[in-house]
Amino acid sequence: MFGLFKKKSEKDKLYEQYQKLVKEAHSLSTTNRKLSDQKVYEAEEIMNKLEKLK
Numbered sequence: 001m002f003g004l005f006k007k008k009s010e011k012d013k014l015y016e017q018y019q020k021l022v023k024e025a026h027s028l029s030t031t032n033r034k035l036s037d038q039k040v041y042e043a044e045e046i047m048n049k050l051e052k053l054k
Helices: 010-028 033-053
Strands: none
Touching (some): 010 033
């Protein structure tokens, strides 16, 4: 309850964005492979940013 107004850190925001892109890529992998590959690439770029922050 006390963390209700706590702002998310940059790492948390990037990690959530990474998870969202991976999930989208997985769901698109059966219907649109090109778009799925693009989402995987974007997720990898975000992971690289996360590694630089550590």
